[in-house]
Amino acid sequence: MSGIDLDGSVALVTGASRGIGAVIASRLAKAGAKVGVNYRTSREAAEGVVEEITKAGGEAILVEADVTQEDSAAAAIKQVVDRWQRIDILVNNAGINRDRLLLRMSSDDWDQVLGVDLKGAFLCTKHVMPHLIKQRKGRVINISSVVGISGNPGQANYAAAKAGLIGFTKAVAREVASRSVTVNALAPGYITAGMADELNEETRKRILDRIPMGRFGTSEDVAEAVVFLCSEGAGYITGQVLTIDGGMIA
Numbered sequence: 001m002s003g004i005d006l007d008g009s010v011a012l013v014t015g016a017s018r019g020i021g022a023v024i025a026s027r028l029a030k031a032g033a034k035v036g037v038n039y040r041t042s043r044e045a046a047e048g049v050v051e052e053i054t055k056a057g058g059e060a061i062l063v064e065a066d067v068t069q070e071d072s073a074a075a076a077i078k079q080v081v082d083r084w085q086r087i088d089i090l091v092n093n094a095g096i097n098r099d100r101l102l103l104r105m106s107s108d109d110w111d112q113v114l115g116v117d118l119k120g121a122f123l124c125t126k127h128v129m130p131h132l133i134k135q136r137k138g139r140v141i142n143i144s145s146v147v148g149i150s151g152n153p154g155q156a157n158y159a160a161a162k163a164g165l166i167g168f169t170k171a172v173a174r175e176v177a178s179r180s181v182t183v184n185a186l187a188p189g190y191i192t193a194g195m196a197d198e199l200n201e202e203t204r205k206r207i208l209d210r211i212p213m214g215r216f217g218t219s220e221d222v223a224e225a226v227v228f229l230c231s232e233g234a235g236y237i238t239g240q241v242l243t244i245d246g247g248m249i250a
């Protein structure tokens with residue numbers, strides 16, 4: 001997929017200070033997009049992502065925002081538009097998990113995960129959409145999870161948020177399809193970045209046994225799919241969920 005050219009496009013990647021989001025931001029920049037690198041708390045790490053992109057000849061800016069707050073999400077979109085006079089791509093990647101079995105899950109565990117993983121995507125999408133509709137061109141890519149399709153013990157809040165994100169994707173895709181704006185979701189399986197690095201050895205082995213390809217996914221596996229969905233060639237694909245899981249839930 002290295003031939004995809006996103007020169008002239010402008011993207012915002014939420015939660016791009018580390019993990020999968022950082023790699024998505026770098027990969028979009030490598031394809032020629034100018035990128036807003038959003039973070040909430042990890043400023044130094046986000047600065048590192050911007051520096052890496054700039055050193056490689058790309059263009060990027062730091063975008064501090066808490067996606068759970070409407071004013072903050074709106075300001076993030078505005079900052080990108082003010083800098084480059086347009087925005088074409090939103091990747092709703094910011095996400096957290098607070099894993100506990102249902103009976104031990106507090107309503108705060110529930111609210112926090114739904115707040116970032118679902119409401120955050122809603123707020124950013126709401127505020128980017130007027131720009132995409134006006135341009136009659138745009139891409140929204142929501143980073144869901146296979147857990148939103150299959151469920152997973154200990155992740156009722158996370159699974160609900162990621163399943164909600166799939167419903168959100170399909171609804172918004174139908175609303176904006178006539179304006180040539182596409183809205184799709186990616187559902188990664190276990191990716192060797194961020195959240196999945198917290199697993200202990202025994203759990204890692206148990207999971208690997210369930211992956212037909214016999215390996216964890218990488219952030220690059222996810223980033224390549226993002227770049228594909230942003231390409232001109234993917235312009236007729238909308239409302240879809242693409243699993244990136246080595247065949248795990250096929």
Ligand code: NAP
Pocket residue numbers: 014015016017018019020021038039040041042043065066067068092093094095096116120143144145146187188189190191192193194195196
């Ligand atoms: P990660 O390393 O924990 O990074 C999470 C990112 O989200 C950080 O950049 C963090 O920024 C940001 N973030 C958290 N709360 C935020 C908020 N309120 N506003 C703005 N940014 C916020 O996560 P990851 O493992 O790379 O996962 C990235 C996405 O992929 C998530 O949506 C996750 O659910 C999904 N996913 C991951 C896996 C996996 O195996 N890793 C599998 C399937 C799906 P700060 O550090 O600056 O706060």
